[in-house]
Amino acid sequence: xxxxxxxxxxxxxxxxxxxxxxxxxxxxxxxxxxxxxxxxxxxxxxxxxxxxxxxxxxxxxxxxxxxxxxxxxxxxxxxxxxxxxxxxxxxxxxxxxxxxxxxxxxxxxxxxxxxxxxxxxxxxxxxxxxxxxxxxxxxxxxxxxxxxxxxxxxxxxxxxxxxxxxxxxxxxxxxxxxxxxxxxxxxxxxxxxxxxxxxxxxxxxxxxxxxxxxxxxxxxxxxxxxxxxxxxxxxxxxxxxxxxxxxxxxxxxxxxxxxxxxxxxxxxxxxxxxxxxxxxxxxxxxxxxxxxxxxxxxxxxxxxxxxxxxxxxxxxxxxxxxxxxxxxxxxxxxxxxxxxxxxxxxxxxxxxxxxxxxxxxxxxxxxxxxxxxxxxxxxxxxxxxxxxxxxxxxxxxxxxxxxxxxxxxxxxxxxxxxxxxxxxxxx
Numbered sequence: 001x002x003x004x005x006x007x008x009x010x011x012x013x014x015x016x017x018x019x020x021x022x023x024x025x026x027x028x029x030x031x032x033x034x035x036x037x038x039x040x041x042x043x044x045x046x047x048x049x050x051x052x053x054x055x056x057x058x059x060x061x062x063x064x065x066x067x068x069x070x071x072x073x074x075x076x077x078x079x080x081x082x083x084x085x086x087x088x089x090x091x092x093x094x095x096x097x098x099x100x101x102x103x104x105x106x107x108x109x110x111x112x113x114x115x116x117x118x119x120x121x122x123x124x125x126x127x128x129x130x131x132x133x134x135x136x137x138x139x140x141x142x143x144x145x146x147x148x149x150x151x152x153x154x155x156x157x158x159x160x161x162x163x164x165x166x167x168x169x170x171x172x173x174x175x176x177x178x179x180x181x182x183x184x185x186x187x188x189x190x191x192x193x194x195x196x197x198x199x200x201x202x203x204x205x206x207x208x209x210x211x212x213x214x215x216x217x218x219x220x221x222x223x224x225x226x227x228x229x230x231x232x233x234x235x236x237x238x239x240x241x242x243x244x245x246x247x248x249x250x251x252x253x254x255x256x257x258x259x260x261x262x263x264x265x266x267x268x269x270x271x272x273x274x275x276x277x278x279x280x281x282x283x284x285x286x287x288x289x290x291x292x293x294x295x296x297x298x299x300x301x302x303x304x305x306x307x308x309x310x311x312x313x314x315x316x317x318x319x320x321x322x323x324x325x326x327x328x329x330x331x332x333x334x335x336x337x338x339x340x341x342x343x344x345x346x347x348x349x350x351x352x353x354x355x356x357x358x359x360x361x362x363x364x365x366x367x368x369x370x371x372x373x374x375x376x377x378x379x380x381x382x383x384x385x386x387x388x389x390x391x392x393x394x395x396x397x398x399x400x401x402x403x404x405x406x407x408x409x410x411x412x413x414x415x416x417x418x419x420x421x422x423x424x425x426x427x
Contacts, residue, residue: 012074012075012076013074014076015044015045016045016075017029017040017047018084019052019060022069024065024068026040026044026045027041028068029068032065032068035167036169038173038190039163039190041263042194042195044262045079045260046260047080047081047083049085049087050335051194051198051199053093053335054092054199054366054367055162055368057096057099057367058093058096087333088334088335089336091334091335092335092366095366095381095385096367098381099367102377106371108367108369108374110159110164110165110373114373118155118156118165121148121151121156122178124144124145125181125182129145129284132287132288133284137285137298139297139301142298142302143301146302146303146305147305149306150306150307150310151354152181152182153179153184153306154354154356155372156356157178157179157182157184157189161179161189161190162369164368164369164371177274180275181274182277183277183281183303184245185249185250185253185275187264188249188252188253188271191261192208194368196208201318201365202218202318202324202325202342204218204220204325209314214230214237215237215410216230217319219325223415227414228415229414231407231410231414234410235312237311242311244307249275250275253268253272281302285299313355313358315406316346316399317344317346317361318342318343318344319410320402321405321408322392323341323342323343323394324342324392336386336391339365339366340362340382340386341391341392342365343365344362344402345359345379345395345396346396346402347398347399351399352376357375357376362379362394363378363379363382
């Protein structure tokens with residue numbers, strides 16, 4: 001009897017992912033994935049239904065990969081988190097068919113001239129680091145570099161780590177390491193951004209971007225007296241985003257990988273090595289500084305300016321009057337409606353060139369693996385489809401208009417008035 005139980009245990013498969021209720025061997029699936037192994041390894045232990053559909057804009061081809069399927073009886077208990085995903089993709093896939101002709105020229109990947117912009121932005125960051133190695137870098141150049149770092153984050157690492165720049169996984173992987181060059185971690189960013197924020201956008205207790213200390217960004221956070229002032233002190237918190245992001249990324253990488261990410265040991269080792277970038281960059285600020293206080297100021301500016309810029313635009317994209325924060329995951333959950341009504345757009349083509357298309361946050365959340373150069377072109381299609389199906393599509397004409405809406409939203413949540421104010425705005 002004992003030997004029978006032992007052989008049954010040996011058949012248990014621990015490294016699995018689930019798509020449409022079907023379990024697959026993660027390592028074997030990763031080895032065959034045309035987009036590279038890393039992304040598949042990232043969803044080990046997860047239900048990857050939403051991730052697959054949103055990244056490939058089609059249903060999973062179960063017939064083609066049936067030889068990699070794992071019998072549910074052979075899946076180790078607890079190998080996959082949560083219940084089977086029952087999300088409805090009907091409207092989303094209809095929209096994908098409407099968008100497909102627009103992106104046909106490159107398949108949705110980056111046009112050739114994008115690489116010029118990517119090279120110039122990365123060159124500015126590296127060149128200013130080199131400057132600081134040989135001589136004292138004036139503070140205005142440190143501020144310039146900090147802003148350039150923010151633009152690299154928006155225009156290069158973001159598209160790369162979504163797999164949207166090239167069909168070749170090596171290109172995306174290499175350019176994705178620009179996140180590590182900035183002082184963050186590609187591994188940490190993909191796990192938290194691609195497979196948490198994008199999958200569970202604005203869902204309380206699941207989207208970590210809603211769980212920020214000192215802020216009340218959803219109704220399930222108990223209100224404290226200081227929350228009434230959150231629309232005032234939010235800018236001070238955003239100034240801390242850069243340093244906090246660097247430190248939290250380093251801690252995450254050095255604490256891991258956990259059992260779910262055990263297939264990423266090689267990638268994790270590289271990410272650990274690259275955590276040395278931020279300390280080395282801060283050392284350069286001190287190397288030729290005329291005084292200790294100036295060196296410290298340079299270090300603060302280096303991650304404070306660009307970090308605040310990024311935090312501000314990410315905040316206004318998902319926090320505005322009338323935004324959906326219901327957390328309605330479950331059977332019949334409409335993926336299209338959830339993504340559109342939890343995001344907003346601002347301005348147009350020019351800001352898209354500066355921000356890597358992330359001012360078109362709705363289109364980005366719907367199509368994370370379409371390069372940002374297409375967002376301006378597909379936005380009218382998305383907007384018309386949403387209007388036809390009664391889905392609320394929010395596009396602010398100016399950054400000021402978006403900012404005012406965000407501050408009103410924060411003030412409402414800070415005083416527990418979200419039901420009245422946001423409901424009135426949504427009408």
